[in-house]
Amino acid sequence: MAEFQAQAKAPMPASDPLLETHVGRFLIRRRLGAGGMGEVYLADDTKLKRQVALKRMAPQLSADETYRHRFLKEAERASGVSGAHIAAIYDFLEHDGQIFLVMEYVEGQNLRQRLRQPVSADQSLAIAAQCAEALVSAHERGIVHCDLKPENIMLAADGTVKVLDFGVAKRLPRSDQSSTLDKGQSFGGTPAYMAPEVLLEKSFDERADIFSLGVVFYEMLAGRHPFLAGSFVETSHRIVREEPKPIRSLNRNAPPHMQAVVSRMLAKDPAERFASASELLTVLRELPHRTVSTLPAIPAGWPRAAWLVVLAAIVLAALFFSPLKKWFSPVPTEKHLAVLRFVSSDGDSSARAFTDGLTETLTIKLAQLTDKYPLQVVPPSEIRAEDVRTVDQARRDFGVNLVIEGSLAQAGNMVRVNYALVDAASRRQLRGDVITAEAGDPFAVQDRVVESVIKVLDLELQGKDRQALAARQTDAPAAFDYYLRGRGYLQDPKPENLNNAVAVFTHALEQDPNYSLAYAGLGEAYWQKYELTGDRAWVERAQQACEHAATLGSDLGPTHGCLGTVYNGTGKYEDAVTQFRRATELDPTNDDAVRGLASAYEHLGKFDDAEAAFRHAIDLRPQTWMGYNTLGGFYFHRARYEDAAQQYSQVIQLAPDSYRGYSNLGAAYLALGRYSDAAVQFKHSADIRPTAQAYSNLGVAYFYQKNYEEAARSYEQATRAEDSDENVWGNLAEAYYWIPQQRDRSTANYKKAISLAEGRLRVNPRDASVLADLALYHAMLQERSAALELLKRAQAIDPKNPEVLYKSAKVYNLFGSPDQALTYLEQAINDGYSRVWPRDDPAFANLASNREFQRIVSAGVAITAR
Numbered sequence: 001m002a003e004f005q006a007q008a009k010a011p012m013p014a015s016d017p018l019l020e021t022h023v024g025r026f027l028i029r030r031r032l033g034a035g036g037m038g039e040v041y042l043a044d045d046t047k048l049k050r051q052v053a054l055k056r057m058a059p060q061l062s063a064d065e066t067y068r069h070r071f072l073k074e075a076e077r078a079s080g081v082s083g084a085h086i087a088a089i090y091d092f093l094e095h096d097g098q099i100f101l102v103m104e105y106v107e108g109q110n111l112r113q114r115l116r117q118p119v120s121a122d123q124s125l126a127i128a129a130q131c132a133e134a135l136v137s138a139h140e141r142g143i144v145h146c147d148l149k150p151e152n153i154m155l156a157a158d159g160t161v162k163v164l165d166f167g168v169a170k171r172l173p174r175s176d177q178s179s180t181l182d183k184g185q186s187f188g189g190t191p192a193y194m195a196p197e198v199l200l201e202k203s204f205d206e207r208a209d210i211f212s213l214g215v216v217f218y219e220m221l222a223g224r225h226p227f228l229a230g231s232f233v234e235t236s237h238r239i240v241r242e243e244p245k246p247i248r249s250l251n252r253n254a255p256p257h258m259q260a261v262v263s264r265m266l267a268k269d270p271a272e273r274f275a276s277a278s279e280l281l282t283v284l285r286e287l288p289h290r291t292v293s294t295l296p297a298i299p300a301g302w303p304r305a306a307w308l309v310v311l312a313a314i315v316l317a318a319l320f321f322s323p324l325k326k327w328f329s330p331v332p333t334e335k336h337l338a339v340l341r342f343v344s345s346d347g348d349s350s351a352r353a354f355t356d357g358l359t360e361t362l363t364i365k366l367a368q369l370t371d372k373y374p375l376q377v378v379p380p381s382e383i384r385a386e387d388v389r390t391v392d393q394a395r396r397d398f399g400v401n402l403v404i405e406g407s408l409a410q411a412g413n414m415v416r417v418n419y420a421l422v423d424a425a426s427r428r429q430l431r432g433d434v435i436t437a438e439a440g441d442p443f444a445v446q447d448r449v450v451e452s453v454i455k456v457l458d459l460e461l462q463g464k465d466r467q468a469l470a471a472r473q474t475d476a477p478a479a480f481d482y483y484l485r486g487r488g489y490l491q492d493p494k495p496e497n498l499n500n501a502v503a504v505f506t507h508a509l510e511q512d513p514n515y516s517l518a519y520a521g522l523g524e525a526y527w528q529k530y531e532l533t534g535d536r537a538w539v540e541r542a543q544q545a546c547e548h549a550a551t552l553g554s555d556l557g558p559t560h561g562c563l564g565t566v567y568n569g570t571g572k573y574e575d576a577v578t579q580f581r582r583a584t585e586l587d588p589t590n591d592d593a594v595r596g597l598a599s600a601y602e603h604l605g606k607f608d609d610a611e612a613a614f615r616h617a618i619d620l621r622p623q624t625w626m627g628y629n630t631l632g633g634f635y636f637h638r639a640r641y642e643d644a645a646q647q648y649s650q651v652i653q654l655a656p657d658s659y660r661g662y663s664n665l666g667a668a669y670l671a672l673g674r675y676s677d678a679a680v681q682f683k684h685s686a687d688i689r690p691t692a693q694a695y696s697n698l699g700v701a702y703f704y705q706k707n708y709e710e711a712a713r714s715y716e717q718a719t720r721a722e723d724s725d726e727n728v729w730g731n732l733a734e735a736y737y738w739i740p741q742q743r744d745r746s747t748a749n750y751k752k753a754i755s756l757a758e759g760r761l762r763v764n765p766r767d768a769s770v771l772a773d774l775a776l777y778h779a780m781l782q783e784r785s786a787a788l789e790l791l792k793r794a795q796a797i798d799p800k801n802p803e804v805l806y807k808s809a810k811v812y813n814l815f816g817s818p819d820q821a822l823t824y825l826e827q828a829i830n831d832g833y834s835r836v837w838p839r840d841d842p843a844f845a846n847l848a849s850n851r852e853f854q855r856i857v858s859a860g861v862a863i864t865a866r
Helices: 065-079 121-140 207-222 232-241 256-265 277-286 304-320 322-328 349-367 380-386 391-398 442-456 463-470 477-490 495-511 516-533 537-552 557-569 573-586 591-603 607-620 625-637 641-654 659-671 675-688 692-704 708-721 726-737 740-763 768-780 784-797 802-814 818-830 836-840 842-847 851-858
Strands: 026-034 038-045 050-057 089-095 098-104 108-110 153-156 161-163 335-339 375-377 402-411 414-423 429-438
Touching (some): 026 050, 121 153, 121 161, 121 207, 121 402, 207 277, 277 414, 277 429, 335 349, 335 391, 349 375, 349 380, 349 402, 349 442, 349 477, 349 495, 391 402, 429 442, 442 477, 477 495, 477 516, 495 516, 516 537, 516 557, 537 557, 557 573, 557 591, 573 591, 591 625, 607 625, 625 641, 625 659, 641 659, 659 675, 659 692, 675 692, 692 836, 708 726, 726 740, 740 768, 768 784, 768 802, 802 818, 802 836, 802 842, 818 842, 818 851, 836 851
Parallel strands (some): 335 402
Antiparallel strands (some): 038 050, 089 098, 402 414, 414 429
């Protein structure tokens, strides 16, 4: 049953008693579809704030132990299989005597629905490869799906394939490498997609799934089922006895090389099929992507049979001869690459961490080549920050033209890495490779993957660059293994992962006490624990670990970058400059270090140096939007709003579907008083991704238009998206303050903002912006002495900061000192603060008729207003 994922929603009977009711923590929204065992509903997970699909067993079957057992087995088997192309099972629950599976909700259409329209050759191959990847993930866990068919293959809105419904899946015994399912086991599934050995009730193994998938591929390419007849008996007879018509006799545009692949998948004898899903996936990734229309015409006078022999030779050469493979699948000269997190076929968290660590080190090593070769690489920190997991996301968020995605599996003492280079625009798999190495030699695993990717990218490295990539900071394989796992745990900084990161970095140092990068990783783990908990004790540990790392690895950029991050975060900006400058000298391609240096200069008030550093980050990655975005942020903080808008427009030009670009452009319009234009940008951003920033800024647009009720609603949405940002809570409190009947609600929100801001100051007491915000919150609560003391501290640290000056004006006006307020307000505007905000801020409404106020806020407004 898979129809529940379709965009064409099944009608909900008006009498359905589940509509708008709760099943545990799940709120039922609508009925998505039904199948033989029950129904599926779309539901909101009220705790985790996500949509899920709830599959309910039909009430008439819930009392039958056979069906209950099958339902339980579906949950057990599917939850044990993880992979980018397998729809996840989250939970199993019983409620009021009914049984439910909680499943990943995939919005899109199933392959059956997609087949109502023709599928191009490239699309067919992309779908085929992703289906094969799903089988790789399942088979490596010993699971045979047993019911592959178009209804159980979902195409998500971004083109990602998800295989569904493990309700009749079987688990293979694992006593040897040729394990099969005994013929005496019961089986379910759909007969028209069953392999001959399954229909004949013989023993079967993973190759039965390969046959079923072959039927699906045939149907996708030929536009019809290869064996379907008018009855079950006749269909079964054709599957067991007859060969299907050649695909190209039904579809002349079908790629000829796919005929051989599908024919092998549909072999009656399992021994004649692909031996494994991994072998099938490798072949699919290596196929040339050309339709028959792009192949040479038959030369005049040549017999057709002779030409077919030549054509077959060309296809085989393309499959197995490397130079021709490159000819069939060219790679762009200018390469803008994103490396997605590789998928681990093992559900174990340590294996997942190793895979994530390998992905990060691969990305970092590739980035080291960007100053000499035609390659741009999205930093792993940005992939992680945006949680980019698909090719379409990478193209949309970063504007890349190439993506690497892959998987890692371990069997016994061997590790296999399987990856593909994908054209981001067409989602066409250009090239790929399978690398096998001993699990006990993590150096070999990393080195072979890096070397293979460099070859696939057509990069011809100079000798010294190749040597630099192969350099090691430890000779202890176990230490490097622990280090990779530690880096992997840091990719998902939740409490248990940070604890695990600390543990494995510590183990790495037990293996090699002089391993400087392990100390740097330990320092980063401690710093992330502080950022997660606010506990000051982790700051001291982070500083000690990073200092030791920089002492041991004085010639390594990451060790100095680690220390620079801690110094920046604790207000030691002069020391941060020293460390980040050293990091950039050692690794000029590290744009994270360049941005850290720029941030330190900015905090020191060295704005020319900061701007130069931000521009240098752009020079490093001119085709990526991150540098333009950070420079736009610098201009925005300096109240250079027109300059900021130009940079944010460049972000959108490079990544037209970037939610962040629209949000930040809206913020620049906001500062220019173009509130309606700003609201359009914020709504566009929220449509792409509903972030706290977009909702908060949308609230500001409404606020300055004096629509405080809408502002409060937007701020409420922002707090639901991010509840640890004091600015969001302060904005919400201010909106309620100016709604007379809601003013009592502002107090609690100001107290929440104060608590969060005080937590930030315990770590960095020199953050002038937070001090000024905190002063305003106390002023709004009429707590004069606290507000003025905080302002005094902020002004002493950063007396020229326009935000600090503006908040000072606001505080003094609230306390009935308009002359001082006007002095600070003019200083703020002279230093570049927006003139339009005080004009539209209700906190200055009492000065509306004041001539001095009118003079300050009116000059130049006609230039920016629209």
